[in-house]
Amino acid sequence: MSAAPALEVTGRAEIAGRTLFEDLSLQVPAGRWTCLLGPSGIGKSTLLRLLAGLAGPVTFTGRCGAADGTPLQGRVALMAQDDLLLPWLDVAGNATLGARLRGRRADPARLDHVLAQVGLADLATRRPAELSGGQRQRAALARTLMEDRAVVLLDEPFSALDARSRARMQELTADSLQGRTVLLVTHDPAEAARLGHRIVVMTERGLHDLAPPPGPVPRPAGDAATLRLQAELLEILRRDAPTARAAG
Numbered sequence: 010m011s012a013a014p015a016l017e018v019t020g021r022a023e024i025a026g027r028t029l030f031e032d033l034s035l036q037v038p039a040g041r042w043t044c045l046l047g048p049s050g051i052g053k054s055t056l057l058r059l060l061a062g063l064a065g066p067v068t069f070t071g072r073c074g075a076a077d078g079t080p081l082q083g084r085v086a087l088m089a090q091d092d093l094l095l096p097w098l099d100v101a102g103n104a105t106l107g108a109r110l111r112g113r114r115a116d117p118a119r120l121d122h123v124l125a126q127v128g129l130a131d132l133a134t135r136r137p138a139e140l141s142g143g144q145r146q147r148a149a150l151a152r153t154l155m156e157d158r159a160v161v162l163l164d165e166p167f168s169a170l171d172a173r174s175r176a177r178m179q180e181l182t183a184d185s186l187q188g189r190t191v192l193l194v195t196h197d198p199a200e201a202a203r204l205g206h207r208i209v210v211m212t213e214r215g216l217h218d219l220a221p222p223p224g225p226v227p228r229p230a231g232d233a234a235t236l237r238l239q240a241e242l243l244e245i246l247r248r249d250a251p252t253a254r255a256a257g
């Protein structure tokens with residue numbers, strides 16, 4: 010894996026003739042977890058797609074990419090909100106798709122390890138249609154972990170999981186992605202408070218930066234400072250428009 014770079018997105022974006030954000034300035038520190046929250050439709054997934062080089066219908070003006078100026082291509086993995094599993098491939102085939110698309114053979118020992126980590130070792134030969142929503146999401150997570158990239162963009166990666174699996178997958182992912190630059194989009198204040206070295210709320214008025222609780226991630230869910238931040242985040246998200254200031 011190459012060294013994990015810091016990321017930056019500075020500029021404005023428009024989609025279908027509508028301004029999505031203006032004068033946005035987001036810095037994502039190198040080798041850390043940044044959690045991004047905000048109301049539905051504000052542009053969080055769009056930011057991830059821009060960083061992944063998938064602009065789609067978005068017109069973006071500004072700087073978007075690694076702060077070291079080197080293209081992110083080949084250094085970034087995106088786990089999209091939609092699991093994007095190929096229906097004709099089984100779990101193992103989907104998890105190793107990236108390697109095969111690059112004309113390589115995935116390391117079978119690593120595949121076994123990752124599938125065991127996400128709890129899908131016994132379901133490796135199942136097709137997506139034979140999986141539950143949570144199992145599909147874990148298959149998509151396995152594919153992302155198999156990519157072994159320095160920059161990992163996660164769009165609500167644990168949203169379909171039951172509480173127990175969610176806690177386990179948060180811990181596994183935090184452990185597996187140590188030292189990488191991770192940008193995690195989530196609607197869950199508890200998740201952000203557990204996992205974020207940096208926590209940013211995106212609103213119509215801009216970015217709102219919150220000080221993370223002390224301690225290494227993943228923080229214990231019942232930790233007093235983590236619970237306090239969770240409550241603060243919930244309050245901010247319930248308010249329509251928190252005081253905005255550029256996160257930088």
Ligand SMILES: Nc1ncnc2c1ncn2[C@@H]1O[C@H](COP(=O)(O)OP(=O)(O)OP(=O)(O)O)[C@@H](O)[C@H]1O
Pocket residue numbers: 024025029047048049050051052053054055056065066090
């Ligand atoms: N292909 C498209 N054409 C037109 N508008 C789009 C398209 N894709 C997304 N949008 C609009 O862009 C805006 C931002 O979408 P985006 O998916 O980035 O929001 P989000 O903050 O990630 O929302 P959520 O939390 O619901 O996933 C939304 O208003 C959405 O309707």
